[in-house]
Amino acid sequence: MRFAKRVMELEDEGAYTVLARAQALEAQGRDIIHLEIGQPDFQTFPHIALAGIKAIATGQTRYNPSAGLPALRQAIAIEASSRRGLEIRPAQVVVGPGAKPGLFFPTLALIQPGDEVIFPDPGFPTYAAMIQVAGGTPRPVPLIEEKSFSFDLKAFDELLNQRTRLIILNSPGNPTGGVIPLADLEYIANRAHEYDCWVMSDEIYARLAYDNLAVPSIASLPDMLGRTVIVDGFSKTYAMTGWRLGYAIMPETLAERVNLLLTHSIGCTATFTQMAGIEALTASQAMAEAVVPEYQRRRDRIVDGLNAIPGVHCQTPQGAFYVFPNIKSFGLPARELARRLLDEAGVAVLPGDDFGQNGEGYLRLCYATSMENIDEALVRVGKVLADTRMAK
Numbered sequence: 001m002r003f004a005k006r007v008m009e010l011e012d013e014g015a016y017t018v019l020a021r022a023q024a025l026e027a028q029g030r031d032i033i034h035l036e037i038g039q040p041d042f043q044t045f046p047h048i049a050l051a052g053i054k055a056i057a058t059g060q061t062r063y064n065p066s067a068g069l070p071a072l073r074q075a076i077a078i079e080a081s082s083r084r085g086l087e088i089r090p091a092q093v094v095v096g097p098g099a100k101p102g103l104f105f106p107t108l109a110l111i112q113p114g115d116e117v118i119f120p121d122p123g124f125p126t127y128a129a130m131i132q133v134a135g136g137t138p139r140p141v142p143l144i145e146e147k148s149f150s151f152d153l154k155a156f157d158e159l160l161n162q163r164t165r166l167i168i169l170n171s172p173g174n175p176t177g178g179v180i181p182l183a184d185l186e187y188i189a190n191r192a193h194e195y196d197c198w199v200m201s202d203e204i205y206a207r208l209a210y211d212n213l214a215v216p217s218i219a220s221l222p223d224m225l226g227r228t229v230i231v232d233g234f235s236k237t238y239a240m241t242g243w244r245l246g247y248a249i250m251p252e253t254l255a256e257r258v259n260l261l262l263t264h265s266i267g268c269t270a271t272f273t274q275m276a277g278i279e280a281l282t283a284s285q286a287m288a289e290a291v292v293p294e295y296q297r298r299r300d301r302i303v304d305g306l307n308a309i310p311g312v313h314c315q316t317p318q319g320a321f322y323v324f325p326n327i328k329s330f331g332l333p334a335r336e337l338a339r340r341l342l343d344e345a346g347v348a349v350l351p352g353d354d355f356g357q358n359g360e361g362y363l364r365l366c367y368a369t370s371m372e373n374i375d376e377a378l379v380r381v382g383k384v385l386a387d388t389r390m391a392k
Contacts, residue, residue, distance in 0.1 A: 006133045013125050014354030018338070022348040033377045035365040036348040038174060038322065040239040044276075045287045048238055051279035055272035064271045066263040067255070068095025068247070072274045075281045076247050080232070083206075084217045086225055088249055094258050095247045095277075097269045099204050099233035102248030104130045105261040106229045107166065109254060110198055111136040115165035118156065122324075122352055122359030124174050124202065136165070142358045145315060145326065149178030153187060164195055169218060170202040172209060175355045175364035176324040177299075177317020179209065182216045189221045200229045204246075207237045207288065209319040210296040219249075226251055236321075237288050238280045245269065245277050295321050298367045298374055305378035306365075309385055321368040324352065328361040330388050338363060340388070345380035 018036045026032050043049075055061075067073065073090040081088045096102055103126055111117060111134035119127040121140030131138045139159045143149040167188060171180040180188075192199050201218050209215045219228040233246030250258065262268070280288075299317060306314040306325045314325035327337055334351035341347045341363075352359030367374060 006135075009132060010129055011125070014350050018342070018348055018350055022342060025342070025346070030346055032342075032346045032348055033369070033373050033380070034348050035367070035369065035373075035377060036350050038236075038320075038366050038368070039241040040236065040291070040321075040368050041370065042239040042291060044239050044243065045280075047283055048240065048276050048280045052243070052272050052276035055275035060271045060275060062271060064268050064274070066266075066268050067259045068093065068269060069271065069274045069278075072278050072281075073247075075278050076249070079281045080230070080249055084220050084230075086220060088225075089252070091252045092249050092255055093247055094250070094255050094262065095245070095269050095274065096262060097244040097246070097266055097273075099202075099231050099235065099246030099248075100126060101262065101266065102229070102231040102233070102246050103127070103200070103202065104133075105258045105265075106200065106248060106250060106254060107131065107134050107136075108261060109257040110134075111165055114163060116159075116161070116163045117166045117168065118159055118164060119168035120151065120170055120173065121356035122175055122362070123168075123170060123355055125355060127168050127170075128356070137163075139164070140356055140358065143173070143176060143178065147178075148181075148315060148318060149173060149176035149324070150180050150184050151188070153184065156188070157191070160191055160195055162195065164197045166198045166200060167192055168200045168202065171215060172205040172317070172319025174205070174320055175322050175350070175352065175359065175362075176315075177320045177322045178315075179213060179215055179318040185216055185218045186221060189218055189224050192227060193223065198227050198229065199224065200231065202231045204231065204233050204236055205320040206232065208292060208295060208321060210292070210299060211318070213318055215319060229254070234277055234280055239291075240276070240280070243273050243276060245273050295368065298369070298371060299323070301371060302365065302367045302374050302378065305374070306381075309378075309382045311385060311389055321366055323365050323367060324359075324362050325365070326361060327363055327385075330385065332388065334360055334363055337388070341381060341384055345377075345384045347377045347380050 073093040113135040230249040311329040338351040352362030
């Protein structure tokens, strides 16, 4: 059967592949600790869930505007303006089923064959996929472990040229948990102006930052809002992964083009989901704020535990809910080590090269799970890695 080139070269997202293997082992009776899927282990906060249920019960289950309910777009504009110190209008907001449309559709609207796109490596796999589907040329920039996984600015400069149309940032980042420091953002912003290119800032984890760290947005820098697409959503902050609700903020002229892509693809996002989103943004933020110190406790436990394992070196991530330990000393491909951890220890993790070639030599573990699971996982991982070192 003949398929278009744009789909023939697409690859699956590794987290779903590992999840399927882990669930197959569970079906055989194995006890598996899931550290592979990046989603909160908390339930959606009750007041948000009730708002969605009420919306369904009162018949709010029909079509709505493709760009989103006006009330939700206004709520997003108000919240985003306040948090980022910007003046954002509802017309700049486009709502979608999850944050991925906010990544994919602006890329489709901006990129054509011959255009180059710079993006982080290791990074979220959808970045490379959407560049490829749009017909652009992917230009991965290495993230530097010693810089808390911020850009290698020398490599960035070497890639930047007149064909660069878009620069993709993710801070705090998946899979590393790294936060791009303000000085690096200022450097990137100056280069974006110099080469007249767009910036896409994936800020889905921006409210999950630790040690009282402020996460700056490149859109807040002088004259950057007009060339930046901010991508955010409800999945991580409000434990709403399955609700599929996200948004992007961009200049109005681009929002109009993206709205057309939404119209001709997904049509619209479920009304009752958006009503839950309005509740999430406008009600008390106490529950969303309370989970952050809990994640930080888990982060500290898993980082300390991993660093206590001979041969493992793990940076302390500044945000998100992932650790990205360096396992190069074991002399095995990350994919092989991840397979052993699942098969022999019953701990599902992701190999770093699922996130790009510069992820080789690392593993990604999600610590959005209970402290008991973290402690047990550390025991199991430590045993397998000790056996691996003995076998060298």
